[in-house]
Amino acid sequence: MFSILDRMLIKEVLKTLLVITSVLLLLILANAMVHLLGKVASGSISMKVMGVLLGLKVVKLTGFILPPAFFFSILWVLGRMYRDSEMVAFNAAGVGLVRLYRTFFLAAIPLALLVAVLVLWVLPQARAYADVLQMQEKKQFRIGGLKPGAFNEFNKGRFMIYVGQADETGDGVKDVFIRYVQNGEQGILVADKAMLTAVEQAPGQFLVLENGYRYQGIPGKTEFSVAGFSRYGIRLPDVAADTMSLSRQSLPTSVLMVSDDLKLKAELQERLAAPLSIFALMLLSVPLARSLPRQGVYGRLILAVMIYAIYMNLIKLAEKWMYHLVTPEWMGVWWVPGFTALLAVMIIKLDALTYSPMWRRWKGRRL
Numbered sequence: 001m002f003s004i005l006d007r008m009l010i011k012e013v014l015k016t017l018l019v020i021t022s023v024l025l026l027l028i029l030a031n032a033m034v035h036l037l038g039k040v041a042s043g044s045i046s047m048k049v050m051g052v053l054l055g056l057k058v059v060k061l062t063g064f065i066l067p068p069a070f071f072f073s074i075l076w077v078l079g080r081m082y083r084d085s086e087m088v089a090f091n092a093a094g095v096g097l098v099r100l101y102r103t104f105f106l107a108a109i110p111l112a113l114l115v116a117v118l119v120l121w122v123l124p125q126a127r128a129y130a131d132v133l134q135m136q137e138k139k140q141f142r143i144g145g146l147k148p149g150a151f152n153e154f155n156k157g158r159f160m161i162y163v164g165q166a167d168e169t170g171d172g173v174k175d176v177f178i179r180y181v182q183n184g185e186q187g188i189l190v191a192d193k194a195m196l197t198a199v200e201q202a203p204g205q206f207l208v209l210e211n212g213y214r215y216q217g218i219p220g221k222t223e224f225s226v227a228g229f230s231r232y233g234i235r236l237p238d239v240a241a242d243t244m245s246l247s248r249q250s251l252p253t254s255v256l257m258v259s260d261d262l263k264l265k266a267e268l269q270e271r272l273a274a275p276l277s278i279f280a281l282m283l284l285s286v287p288l289a290r291s292l293p294r295q296g297v298y299g300r301l302i303l304a305v306m307i308y309a310i311y312m313n314l315i316k317l318a319e320k321w322m323y324h325l326v327t328p329e330w331m332g333v334w335w336v337p338g339f340t341a342l343l344a345v346m347i348i349k350l351d352a353l354t355y356s357p358m359w360r361r362w363k364g365r366r367l
Contacts, residue, residue: 005095006103009077013107016073017066024065025058032057049133056126063118063274068308070111071281074104075304078289097348100286108278116275120253127250148173159236167193176209178234188215189234197233205236262323269333270319277315280337281308283344287351311340 002010036050045053078100081087148165164175172195180187191212196205209232217224248256248267256268284307288300314336321327327335 002106005090005099006106009100009103010107012077013070013073013104016076017069020069020072021062021065024069025061028061029054029057045134049130052130052133056123056130059118059123059126063115063123066111066115067274067277067281070108070278071285071308072301072304074282074285075289075300078286079291079300082289082291097286101283104282104286105279108282112275112278115278119271119274124250124252127247128252131247131250154236163194172196176212178207178209180234185216185218189213189232190215191232206233207236208233262325262329265329266319266322266333269322270315273315273333273337276334276337277311280340280344281311283341284347287344287347290351311336314339 033054036045036053039045040047040050078087081090148163151160151162153160158181160179162177163173166173172193174193176189176191176194178187178189178191180189189209189212191209193210195208195210197208209229211230212228212232214227214229214232215224248264251264251267253268253271256264256271259265259268285304288304288307291300315333318327318331318333318336322329322332
């Protein structure tokens with residue numbers, strides 16, 4: 001099934017694809033890791049959630065990086081072969097566009113299947129898991145998440161805490177002021193220091209305060225109790241205990257397929273556009289790679305990057321146009337890969353006309 005030429009071209013394209021994908025993944029993940037480490041340092045998320053979010057980022061990026069990486073890989077391999085006059089020898093041996101497309105189509109099929117599995121099934125499940133995990137994290141009170149010198153509100157303002165500064169160990173805070181509402185009564189706690197702890201056989205988290213005072217009573221009445229303490233524990237309320245709703249990016253593809261909501265239909269078509277982009281961009285890469293011997297490859301790559309940027313913007317624009325009813329529902333997002341394939345056919349026809357003997361004779365007479 002695979003000839004020597006097929007194996008050689010597929011091997012070169014896949015090697016280049018692996019390099020491009022790895023470099024893009026490392027660059028984007030490095031930036032994402034810096035952002036997530038900042039959240040961990042501020043106490044917004046834990047290291048466990050950071051690891052899950054990085055894993056989600058890898059799945060997401062792999063699904064959406066493979067189409068442009070395959071596009072750039074074909075362009076690079078063919079451009080290098082045109083530059084080194086290898087394609088001249090292949091053309092003389094009868095290797096034309098049909099043979100090249102057949103070879104790259106064989107390589108595109110498994111890649112498109114991989115992208116489809118990642119985008120249609122794996123990525124929504126990973127996003128849903130990350131959403132649940134982040135919601136659980138929001139319900140957990142963490143000392144590191146408190147902003148010194150500011151009032152931190154929880155439980156819709158029913159629990160408020162002010163801290164002056166973190167202690168030297170980072171496990172506690174100093175100069176603590178707490179206002180809470182419990183059973184219709186308002187309480188105020190003032191302490192020199194506070195630490196977060198867990199109590200065995202007791203649900204929730206507890207904040208242990210040291211060397212302070214407790215004021216408790218009903219606003220508007222004169223009956224207030226004041227008590228000093230060396231150690232005092234208070235159970236913390238669940239933070240952000242709102243019901244969780246999944247974003248449409250986290251919904252399973254099976255739910256999108258039976259939905260009548262235009263936004264969900266647009267989300268489904270955007271997911272389907274990812275594996276279709278493998279074939280659409282593959283059709284465009286072959287004619288774009290054609291150049292004269294000894295001509296550079298980098299100019300073609302810059303053009304390819306610009307074309308892909310326009311392509312992705314059109315995908316996003318088509319999705320918005322669909323659920324805002326700017327375009328008919330039947331048009332959806334499909335027209336972007338279709339237009340790209342049509343553009344590839346037009347370039348091939350124009351290229352064939354440019355290199356035809358009739359055109360060269362007519363151009364020679366004009367000169």
